[in-house]
Amino acid sequence: MSRFQRVDAHVVPCQGPGDLSGVQALIEAGRLDARNIVAVMGKTEGNGCVNDHTRDFAATAWCHFLAPHLGCDAQQVHARVALVMSGGTEGVLSPHFTVFTREWVQAPPVHDGKRLVIGIAHTRDFAPEEMGRMAQVQATAEAVQAAMRDAGIAAAADVHFVQVKCPLLTSAKIDEALARGVEVATRDTYESMGYSRGASALGVGLALGEVDAQRLSDAAILRDASLNSARASVSAGIELEGNVVIVLGEAPGSASxxxxxxxxxxxxxxxxxxxxxxxxxxxxxxxxxxxxxxxxxxxxxxxxxxxxxxxxxxxxxxxxxxxxxxxxxxxxxxxxxxxxxxxxxxxxxxxxxxxxxxxxxxxxxxxxxxxx
Structure with a gap:
């Protein structure tokens, strides 16, 4: 018997990066099953720069919150749920979490068109000298394609948004690389966020056919602005060493x-x-x-x-x-x-x-x- 993907999303306000009381309230009200959570995109109220630890704080809170629901320890949650925390809620922006759930249902969709589907994937961890360079581009492209398969998306045209969380360079990572005799893309930790975001975005563009592989090189990253993706969104942070990829798109047969x-x-x-x-x-x-x-x-x-x-x-x-x-x-x-x-x-x-x-x-x- 066929099963159909059903994806839903809930926007949950929070009083701080570790406040999951709103999520708990949805669970207690029967509106959200924590076992079906596949991805969380959070906006936290830090500065969004290198030293923004609100992202790590939020991700850690989610890991400890989800672990008992998923029957695993907190460290294993990262492998099962894509946690993307983006720092910075300046101006009128409100801190919140967008929680995506996915389940497989027996009832066929009651429509003939396409509806929302979601897929997630992870790259391997990157060495400091790989960040902001072609190694990160290629690994991200492979992860995007894996996430598309996870979502059940066959055509790149059906992908509408690719959210990536990527690492950055810290002083310790830079010193470690230099001690091994290898150079990094930049020795400026803040600038490394841009290099990591840029390489990851080009990986999305490569996977979706938006950029020509022949034009990609280490030298093109952050220098050739004509190379870009219309569907990539990348956030950098200190809380991970590899890329987390969330693909959002549409597919026929979705019951969302x-x-x-x-x-x-x-x-x-x-x-x-x-x-x-x-x-x-x-x-x-x-x-x-x-x-x-x-x-x-x-x-x-x-x-x-x-x-x-x-x-x-x-x-x-x-x-x-x-x-x-x-x-x-x-x-x-x-x-x-x-x-x-x-x-x-x-x-x-x-x-x-x-x-x-x-x-x-x-x-x-x-x-x-x-x-x-």
Missing amino acids: PLRIGHAVMQDAVDTAGVCELLQTHFGLDPRRDAAVIAARLVNLLAKAEASPDGRVRGARHTMLNDSDINATRHARAAVGAVLASVAGRTALYVSGGAEHQGPPGGGPVAALMRVA
Whole structure:
């Protein structure tokens, strides 16, 4: 007898990176079965930079929370559930977790179209000298393809969003590599976040056929901005050594109550691109159908970065020159406000640092929508 994939998603607010009381309440109310949790994408209230330990704190809290439900120890949870914690909820953004569940049901879908599916995969751990280089690109591409198989997605066109969590270089990792006589992509720990994100994004683009493999090299990473993915979202952190990959897409035969669509914001204030996404994929006008969007929207998933040329629509911005607040924090706040103005809500997944993720100064955006 055939079984059908059913994926659901819940957005759960939190009072801090370790606060899972909202998740517990859903479980106690019978709305969420912890055994079916396959991925968690969290927005935590740290600085999103190298020393943001709120990401590790949140991931550790989830591991200890899920271990008894999954019948394993906390360390084994990472292998079974994709935990992606993105630091930084500047401006109006609200800390929250987006919890994805997947189960296999006997009842066939009651529709003829495509619905949401999800797949996860992990790369191997990377040596310090591999981060931000072709080794990370290739390993990420292989993991994306594995996650597509896990999701049951055959065509790259049916992939709408690929969330990757990648590692960064710390001083200890850099010193260890240099002691072995090997050079790393950069000796700047903060800059290493960009290299790791960029290489991972190019891996997504390679897997989905968005970039030409012949144009990829170590030298192209963070230098050739014409190479980018319209569906990659990558967050770097200190809490892991390899990449975690979540593929979100659609497939026929899915019994999920959700759909997903994606677009690309051309710059940080591209409300038109977000509105077009809602209209094209879901037939909803943000002004006319605000109440419907409020009722059906699960989350907007987006990337944000300060335009590297120092301008937004021809006007100079100062985000890159602020010595007090990092540019990625400015960008998250700006894009978060733009998306909130369209969605009418602030618990939105906006991740900073969009190297090779959409055009320079812009970035991919996807909408998770509950079917009417």
